[in-house]
Each structure stands twice: as structure tokens, then as C-alpha cells.
Amino acid sequence: MASIIGTALVTYGLTHEISLSGSLHSSTMAAAPDGAGADRLKPEELDKINAVLGLIETKYYKDVDRDEIIDGAVKGMMSALEDPYSVYMEKDVAQHFSESVEGSFTGIGAEVTMDSGNVVIVSPIKSSPAEKAGLLAKDIVLSVNGKKLSGLDLNEAVSLIRGPKGTKAKLLIKRTGHAEPLELDLIRDDIDVETVFAKKRDDGVGVIEIRQFSLNTADRFAEELAKLEQQGISGLVIDVRNNPGGILPVVIKVAENFVPKGKTIVQVEDRGGNREKTLSGGQDGKSYPIAVLMNKGSASASEILAGALHEEADAILVGETSYGKGTVQVSYNKALGDGSLIKMTIAKWLTPNGEWIHQKGIEPDVKAPAPALYSAARLSVTKPLVADSIGDQVRSLQTILKGLGYDPKRDDGYYSTSTVQAVKQFQSHAGLPADGKVDAKTANALEQAAMQWLKQETNDSQLQQAVEAVKGEGRK
Structure with missing residues (x-):
């Protein structure tokens, strides 16, 4: 689950992993409160909490779910730490976390954390829907299927990201270097348990x-x-x-x-x-x-x-x-007694x-920076991209074209004459009408070509440089 909650590996819905991947996760252990003391509520503190609960249950204008109120109180305690890796997981979320620790889960396959109120991608898992759709580390998830994540805690955000296998998750992403948010369509799936x-x-x-x-x-x-x-x-x-x-x-x-x-x-x-x-x-x-x-x-x-x-x-x-x-985070799964758990930062590692x-x-x-094609935002064409268009989608198009060997001569997001020519060259080679416009068919063909390019180990310049580094050391 390392992907969702604490860094929450977003595997939750993203992938779920909360204590595993994004947090260091030391072990799952029971808390051992040792009687009254500094770690227990003082009588006046307990009285204050009971007073608030009593007022809510007797004076609030409508009925409330007592369990939700208690869960909210615990969440509030954890959020007061202002630590994105210290979180409270309700019973169902904790169950997903356990599955993730064991290495099996369903979701989009990405780890997430909460940073300054934003749901941030820590890392997409290899070969997952998240990676295939082009999610990158440091991406901020603004909304899921039209529902904004602003104001939600990580558990709530994850519940929106999660979903059954085969269902669609449309993510609105804010990415550094892009003026406009990006739309990515993902299909939730089983995440490969082999590591x-x-x-x-x-x-x-x-x-x-x-x-x-x-x-x-x-x-x-x-x-x-x-x-x-x-x-x-x-x-x-x-x-x-x-x-x-x-x-x-x-x-x-x-x-x-x-x-x-x-x-x-x-x-x-x-x-x-x-x-x-x-x-x-x-x-x-x-x-x-x-x-x-x-x-x-x-x-x-x-x-x-x-x-x-x-x-x-x-x-x-x-x-x-x-x-x-x-x-370093530790998950305390027995201290609360109801199947929920606390994952809390307990130390630094050096x-x-x-x-x-x-x-x-x-x-x-x-x-060894990754080839530009690795970080290109995937195309989401709602209407054809044509000559003289301007925007991040055009810039992504130019990055993909150049990565595939069809150089548009520029990468500034302006659909120039040279970009039109590069599109025509690609369309001709792909057996599509060479009109220089990027409609849904051309966009899909570009995406498929990009995915095939990325799968070729010979195009993995980072791996090649690592291999060369090893060879160089071996010759010393």
C-alpha cells in the first residue's frame, strides 16, 4: 500500500500503500500505552472533548453519526502534526493498506502524499495505469472524475481515486512547467504483485x-x-x-x-x-x-x-x-481496537x-536525465489540434513528435508550419490521412507509437548510461 497514504502510496485508489512505499515503514506493531501519564488525556482535556461531543449530539441541528465524529476527532489530532506521512486510516482504508503491504491491490498504481493541502504523486508504479497514462512524480492531482480534491484529507481523496477494476478515473493534473492543468484518463486495474x-x-x-x-x-x-x-x-x-x-x-x-x-x-x-x-x-x-x-x-x-x-x-x-x-513511519494496528490504524512518523533515517x-x-x-518523451504529457484531444493552435497540448505533441523522430523544429506550444509538416510525416508513416491535423485517431496513433518507443530498451538512455558506468568501473 505504500502508495497511498503516508506518502500514501497512492495505490489506493491509486494503489494503496501507505506505509510501505511512501513511508519508510518500519513495522506494523501494537502501541503500548503504559497507564496514566503524559500520553493520556488529563481530566480537564477529557471533559472538554466530552463536552463538545455532548453539544454535537444534543444541540446540532440534525442527527449525526457518532462514529464519524470520533473518526473526525482522531483525524484532527493527526492533521495537527502537519506531517504528510502521519495519518489515521479507518477500517476499510487500513484493510487496503494491509493488502498493499502484502504486495497485491487494485487501483491506478501510484503513490501519493499530502503536501500543503495538495494530493501529490510520489511515484507511479512501473507498468501501472498511472505510468502508462503519463503521471509523474511531483504531479498535483486537482480532481478525479470532476470532483475536486481541495479541502479533502488524504483518506477522502484516496477514496475518490480508488475504484473497481475496469472503471475510469479522469484526473486533472497540475504539473510544473505547464500553464494549464492536464487531463489524464486512466482505467483502474490489478497492480502487478511481482516486485x-x-x-x-x-x-x-x-x-x-x-x-x-x-x-x-x-x-x-x-x-x-x-x-x-x-x-x-x-x-x-x-x-x-x-x-x-x-x-x-x-x-x-x-x-x-x-x-x-x-x-x-x-x-x-x-x-x-x-x-x-x-x-x-x-x-x-x-x-x-x-x-x-x-x-x-x-x-x-x-x-x-x-x-x-x-x-x-x-x-x-x-x-x-x-x-x-x-x-520513518510505524503502523499501529492494534492500539485502536476496531480495525483502524495510525501510521505515524517516529524518527528520521540517515x-x-x-x-x-x-x-x-x-x-x-x-x-542521466530521462529522454523528453518519458515526461511528455499524454494527449487528451477533445477537439482537433490544428495550425496556429497554442497551448500545453501542442507542446506535448511537439515533444512526442520529436521523440519519435519527426522533428517539429520547436517545442514552445505553437502549432507552426513545421509542426504541421512533422504531423503529416507521422500520419503518412502510420497510414493515416496526411492532413496535418491531430484528431482523436492521430492522437491515439501517436500515443501507441510513443508507448512502443518507451518499451524498447535501446531507447532507455538512463539504463544505457548505468551499464556504461558499470563497465567503466570494471575496467579500472
Whole structure:
């Protein structure tokens, strides 16, 4: 569920994951209140709350649902922390969270968080409806199927994003660099529960992609790593692009494959400034070079892995600056007694060298921006785009055309003569009437061509640079 609530991995409706991916998620444990004390309500505080509840139940102009009032009070306590990763989940939301932690869920496949009152995408999950539709990290979700999210808490927003498999979610997105909001149409689906994918390339370099850190990820990673090593690899690329994070013990177990025994994997600092180091229980480091491939959608546990391998296993970091989530959450699922739970930030995490990457991210050693086509907003054509049109849709069109090899000579959002010519060239090659206008058929053909282009590994320049970095280290 790491995708929805705390960073709430938006997998909720987005994908649900709330404590897993977007938060670091240490473990699910019961709170242990220890009698009366500073952590209990004082008599006068309890009297105040009971007085308000009594007034609502006896004086409010219409009947109210007592459970909703109590839930609202708990939500208010959590929102007062002003921490997007500390949230209250009602029973049904908590159930979705549990499913997500186990690695199975239905939704659009994206992690979300609440930031300054906005529902913000942390990361779309690979091959999910969110990624296919073009959602990007840092996108702000303004509305879902025409319903505005402004003023809602994360649970309420997620309930709008969620929905049965096969249903449509029309998202209105605010994206940096675009003057006008973007409309993206997604079809909710089952999200692939497999989190680890591996292969040996023809050049001898192994690649392991980790899509999130769920309960079985460490075991699956160990299995795939062993297979690659048995085949004999000259180097390894660990791909955590758009990995929103996951469970802390899981990422530690993955890191132990590379961080030598006794070396630090991560440090956790409580509110008193006390630090606890987690030391690797692994064996010797690997003899082959390693690169971690990341982007701005790599968050939380992905950043822990990148920091640990960089500082203690000599791994090269390739790609883009990571998301920047440096806090640890714990889910308390028994303390409330009714199936609901609290996910709360309880500490900071720091890299082995003591760096706190929160809201800063981790800088790569080798900067490798994604091709522009990866970040192009998908076309949503309600009426044909024609010569002399102006706007973000035209700019997206120009980005897609250029990425596919039909250079419109400009990317400023003006439908120029050169843009018309580029559209005609594409239409001719696609077997469409070459009129230079982008109607629904041409837009769909462009989208399909873009998706096919993105699937070709040879077009993945970030991966190619990671492979080259590994090869370069291997020659030293």
C-alpha cells in the first residue's frame, strides 16, 4: 500500500500503500500505552472533548453519526502534526493498506502524499495505469472524475481515486512547467504483485529492477541475484526508478547482499537525537562493480538502498536526484481496537555517513536525465489540434513528435508550419490521412507509437548510461 497514504502510496485508489512505499515503514506493531501519564488525556482535556461531543449530539441541528465524529476527532489530532506521512486510516482504508503491504491491490498504481493541502504523486508504479497514462512524480492531482480534491484529507481523496477494476478515473493534473492543468484518463486495474525483475544482458551486465519493497521482495531479490551470479555477470545495475519505497527490514535485507558485514546500512534518529545504527549481517562485498539507477520517483526505502550501497559498497549512482523522503513511519494496528490504524512518523533515517536527505534527495554520481518523451504529457484531444493552435497540448505533441523522430523544429506550444509538416510525416508513416491535423485517431496513433518507443530498451538512455558506468568501473 505504500502508495497511498503516508506518502500514501497512492495505490489506493491509486494503489494503496501507505506505509510501505511512501513511508519508510518500519513495522506494523501494537502501541503500548503504559497507564496514566503524559500520553493520556488529563481530566480537564477529557471533559472538554466530552463536552463538545455532548453539544454535537444534543444541540446540532440534525442527527449525526457518532462514529464519524470520533473518526473526525482522531483525524484532527493527526492533521495537527502537519506531517504528510502521519495519518489515521479507518477500517476499510487500513484493510487496503494491509493488502498493499502484502504486495497485491487494485487501483491506478501510484503513490501519493499530502503536501500543503495538495494530493501529490510520489511515484507511479512501473507498468501501472498511472505510468502508462503519463503521471509523474511531483504531479498535483486537482480532481478525479470532476470532483475536486481541495479541502479533502488524504483518506477522502484516496477514496475518490480508488475504484473497481475496469472503471475510469479522469484526473486533472497540475504539473510544473505547464500553464494549464492536464487531463489524464486512466482505467483502474490489478497492480502487478511481482516486485523484482532480472535479466542478464548480452554484454554480460546483470540488471535487477525493484519496483517496490514489499514483504517478499528481499527473498525474490536474493533468488534472482543468485541466478545472475551463477550465469556469471561482469557487473550489476539495480534499477529503483519510480520505486516509492517500502518496508525497512526488507530493504535492509536487500542491502546486506552488498554491504560487508559490520558496515552500516542505515541510521535511525529519534526525537531526542539518539541514533541507532543498523549494521550489515552480510558477508564480504561483491567482486563485480555495481550501479544503482534512480530518478525523482525513487523514494524512501529506495533512497536507503542507494545511500547504503553508495557509501558502504562503492556503488555508482546513476540517473536523477531522488525524491527526498528521510523519515520513518510505524503502523499501529492494534492500539485502536476496531480495525483502524495510525501510521505515524517516529524518527528520521540517515545514510551511513549521517546525511539526512529529507526534501533534498540523493544526487547521482552520473547525471542521466530521462529522454523528453518519458515526461511528455499524454494527449487528451477533445477537439482537433490544428495550425496556429497554442497551448500545453501542442507542446506535448511537439515533444512526442520529436521523440519519435519527426522533428517539429520547436517545442514552445505553437502549432507552426513545421509542426504541421512533422504531423503529416507521422500520419503518412502510420497510414493515416496526411492532413496535418491531430484528431482523436492521430492522437491515439501517436500515443501507441510513443508507448512502443518507451518499451524498447535501446531507447532507455538512463539504463544505457548505468551499464556504461558499470563497465567503466570494471575496467579500472
